[in-house]
Amino acid sequence: MGRKFFVGGNWKCNGTTEEVKKIIAVLNGAQVPSGDVVDVVVSPPFVFLPLVQSLLRSDFHVAAQNCWVHKGGAFTGEVSAEMLANLGVPWVIIGHSERRLILNESSEFIGDKVAYALSQGLKVIACVGETLEQRESGSTIDVVYAQTKAIADKISSWDNVVLAYEPVWAIGTGEVATPAQAQEVHHQLRKWLHRNVSAEVAQSVRIIYGGSVNGSNCKELAGLPDLDGFLVGGASLKPEFVDIINSSL
Numbered sequence: 001m002g003r004k005f006f007v008g009g010n011w012k013c014n015g016t017t018e019e020v021k022k023i024i025a026v027l028n029g030a031q032v033p034s035g036d037v038v039d040v041v042v043s044p045p046f047v048f049l050p051l052v053q054s055l056l057r058s059d060f061h062v063a064a065q066n067c068w069v070h071k072g073g074a075f076t077g078e079v080s081a082e083m084l085a086n087l088g089v090p091w092v093i094i095g096h097s098e099r100r101l102i103l104n105e106s107s108e109f110i111g112d113k114v115a116y117a118l119s120q121g122l123k124v125i126a127c128v129g130e131t132l133e134q135r136e137s138g139s140t141i142d143v144v145y146a147q148t149k150a151i152a153d154k155i156s157s158w159d160n161v162v163l164a165y166e167p168v169w170a171i172g173t174g175e176v177a178t179p180a181q182a183q184e185v186h187h188q189l190r191k192w193l194h195r196n197v198s199a200e201v202a203q204s205v206r207i208i209y210g211g212s213v214n215g216s217n218c219k220e221l222a223g224l225p226d227l228d229g230f231l232v233g234g235a236s237l238k239p240e241f242v243d244i245i246n247s248s249l
């Protein structure tokens with residue numbers, strides 16, 4: 001069985017109620033393949049999750065952009081995995097580079113978060129990726145292996161995990177990875193899963209790419225053998241997100 005294409009839209013810390021309604025109207029009117037062909041997940045800021053859930057077509061789903069690492073409690077400003085499950089939010093993005101780098105989340109902390117979110121029945125988009133400095137020093141593969149290992153060490157099943165490779169130097173820069181660069185890292189990640197988890201998991205886990213994906217560059221990337229979809233930032237707030245959803249056709 002092939003891996004189902006997956007397209008996530010990470011809205012990051014953007015949007016007003018009016019803007020949310022506008023982008024949802026575009027998505028709801030879009031001609032896209034059925035949910036059997038592509039998983040579409042949009043990830044608004046926490047405060048807009050109920051609004052998006054109430055308006056969004058039923059074949060698309062929502063993701064939170066983060067959650068607390070363990071059970072909720074006295075953690076001011078945090079949102080727990082239990083709360084997301086209680087709201088019927090099926091997905092959560094964990095380990096985005098903006099949280100790793102700006103909020104100093106360690107790989108170990110991210111591994112704990114992924115494990116806890118899974119334990120609460122959430123599905124996880126787990127992000128890995130190297131900085132420009134790491135790429136230039138030749139350590140890309142070591143970095144993404146270590147980030148992936150920190151997750152693998154904490155979880156017992158990859159059934160509900162999508163792995164997102166997002167090179168930091170490509171995020172929000174307009175400098176998308178070349179098809180060769182993306183394919184190389186995705187292939188190496190699949191090899192790592194094969195060696196360290198299982199052949200079955202290596203075969204079935206979706207590895208998606210993020211970093212300056214847009215309506216014009218998505219098609220070529222979508223055809224790569226080890227690339228199973230996208231995690232889209234800026235372009236997920238625009239009508240071209242529909243082209244990205246359709247890029248595997």
Ligand SMILES: O=C(CO)COP(=O)(O)O
Nearest residue numbers: 010171172211212233234
């Ligand atoms: O960080 C990203 C998605 O999580 C990618 O962002 P951009 O598509 O804006 O480069």
